[in-house]
Amino acid sequence: MSRTIEVTELALRDGHQSLLATRMAMEDMAPACADVDAAGFWSVECWGGATYDSCIRYLNEDPWERLRTFRKLLPNSRLQMLLRGQNLLGYRHYEDGVVERFVEKSAENGMDVFRVFDALNDVRNVRTSLEAVRRTGKHAQGTICYTTSPLHTIERFVDMAEQLKELGCDSICIKDMAALLRPQPAYDLVSGIKERCGDDTQVHVHVHATTGVTMVSLMKAIEAGADVVDTSISSLSLGPGHNPTEALVEMLQGTGYTTRLDKGRLLKIKEHFASVRPRYAEFESKFLGVETEIFDSQIPGGMISNMESQLRQQGAVDRLKEVLAEVPRVRETAGFPPLVTPSSQIVGTQAVFNVLMGRYKAMTGEFADLMLGYYGETIGPRDPAVIELAVQHAKKEAITGRPADLLKPEWDELRRQAGALPGCNDSDEDVLTHAMFPQVAAKFFATRDKGPKNLGSSPTAAVAQPVGGGKPNGGKHPVDRRIDYKVTIGGKQHQVTVEPA
């Protein structure tokens, strides 16, 4: 008697986000959908912050239309999305009414499974969205962002799983965005969750492949009882992406575990994306090999290239080593947040500032907010001296409550703003697009009627004339690494936009 391991296919979202800077057009995914739909996956991840952003910033695609198209093309599949809790798909905290509206509209347009995480693992920041998902009757998945630090023990992660379970989550996901989850902790963490939360607690494991060890971690997680694991079809796998789906199937042969995936379908999906991928070569991740230094530095590869680009803009690229050494210090100062959007950008940029201008002489508004609790609670205490500096910089006090509790209802105002934009169709979906990406949304609404642009068909031409005037990023970074900062230097505030050169 073998136990069936279920699989979430990532190719349609995180696969091309991690490998091809999220640039794949719907047109290039549609032909694979019939095979994806019939292959036997537990769910198909196909939507998230970066794909939404890329749709309106580069591809002139309506992300809601993309979702409805997936719904049509994958009638037998659970569609899955990644949601940044109270941040939704944007970079700020939204008021609960907006969060609820977003979840409702996503469910209405076809979403089935909501994987909800918070960059700081602050459960208060995922509660509203998880409760909203439960009200729609869809699958609410609570997420633990896996990271390592002196404070991140199996025990603490299991505590968090228990809190998520108490919120009524249908499943728990261990999300290892930086490929830091080694085999033994994978085993211990899954075992720990099953023991504490009950054997019938459905545990999902999401790992990236960057460090070359996580296929083994999946095996160990499965041995410990994991129910569903995430993989990406081989032609969109490895490097900063994920472990290959077909290899998972083969790995389990002869063991006490099996998948119900159809190898013939997988081969067709693989061949499809193998044929499409070269057209996005320009956007391909520069480094597709294995990188284990991250175990010691704690700095994901994408974050390094981002900081490198910031330094280059300042003509200080020779100081990268100092910045890399500064990151763990900044992280400790900030209470050891996991490094994932947006905390990775906030910590990385502050490390750059510290090296270029002296430690905490300049501070981004976001870093001050992080220090003052406006992103939520961190696992460790934050440095009181730097909190004091943050108070001076930001001219506001530290908070300990749930950040969104400070926000006033904003839906009506967002609707009014969106309605004033040329090309906005006044739908709730358009209001949400405006809410999450205000600058980009305006340009997108104005050009939407020209229809989708496929950057893969003719990459050179497409880059020369980016949709909506957006700046192409040279294929080096996922689009969600662009971020606007308010920087306060000596009490004077500056608006700084950080994006790859």
Place this chain on the structure above:
Amino acid sequence: MSRTIEVTELALRDGHQSLLATRMAMEDMAPACADVDAAGFWSVECWGGATYDSCIRYLNEDPWERLRTFRKLLPNSRLQMLLRGQNLLGYRHYEDGVVERFVEKSAENGMDVFRVFDALNDVRNVRTSLEAVRRTGKHAQGTICYTTSPLHTIERFVDMAEQLKELGCDSICIKDMAALLRPQPAYDLVSGIKERCGDDTQVHVHVHATTGVTMVSLMKAIEAGADVVDTSISSLSLGPGHNPTEALVEMLQGTGYTTRLDKGRLLKIKEHFASVRPRYAEFESKFLGVETEIFDSQIPGGMISNMESQLRQQGAVDRLKEVLAEVPRVRETAGFPPLVTPSSQIVGTQAVFNVLMGRYKAMTGEFADLMLGYYGETIGPRDPAVIELAVQHAKKEAITGRPADLLKPEWDELRRQAGALPGCNDSDEDVLTHAMFPQVAAKFFATRDKGPKNLGSSPTAAVAQPVGGGKPNGGKHPVDRRIDYKVTIGGKQHQVTVEPA
């Protein structure tokens, strides 16, 4: 108490052979040697058939000089080589006296560990070389070529391990040249060997990474008691190569196993080869991703590109699918040989012939020899009707004895031939070079005094003027895939050289 897992580093031989068509010059390996020597490896693989061939065919390097240089640069390391049993580093069977001479000279020039295999897993073909190694006092490693077929059971492989142990081998290697070794059989095979041959039997595991599952297989092999595993530094890993050394170290952290490798040294080795590798881009393997189809087709990727190139020469590249379907049939007809040099070339070429000219209408001399037992015994019975055809083609009878028993002493004649070649220095080493690669050796001797050519420094120029007039292979295939055939069609013999276009 954790158990120490020892590691063999492959970068200096199989790593660049699998990824860069064996083209790396000694000059580009030397700077890494101090770190390799101090990193804590059990052994450093640095010599074998393809590197020897590439030295004299492309790099104008004396392979014996390369060995002596490694000996000097790696004073604290065990040097390891791969030896094709009775074939030595060539493609034919050599008489025992030549085999013994080769082993003696290799030991004398600095070799410590001899990994000895036979393409058919016929133990009679490795006996002479293993006994010769034992007489030198060096490490004699008996090798099982891992493959899959209805006849290849764990039981049969363990039987072979027992036979190797009885020959007095110092260790047993499981050699998975095509990345077919899944985790469960890895566990079962290592357990089986330990159980049958004794827990103190030193078991080595060599796997390639092609199918994406073998890092897990290494973990399972270790759990089953494997003592030494093979990996390659990350900047020369993955794809048709091997699992990354650094990832092995990280994978084991927190488990009951550990390596004694120095991560600081590994980082330096990685950085060195990361900087060197781009200079060999022209020779880089075309496909660096994961390929799982081989589990079903049994056809290694390199073999496919080889057959593709043969078909292209015949203007019949559209018939590749038929050839791929023919390979398993030919393999069954021949008694299920593992597909490894030279059996992979022999089976592949016959499959091409069968498709182009009708089944066994034409037969290579090598395939006839395989059918008639001149390469040794296969695990399964060979098709009697095709044996009969082979008798007619080759005009000789089938044999059941050890092939080398038919050979007469040949050393004196080889010495006479070599001595007649301009530039030959009359050393035993030169005689051996002539013995193994007669055509290429003559050209090499004539140009040797011009010194090494580094194809990496200036790849374009180097290809335009190949050393010794050798035909550059465009970087698509390891050099050891070139092979000369005697082809008999309707009783008339033709000389056919198959090499990548």
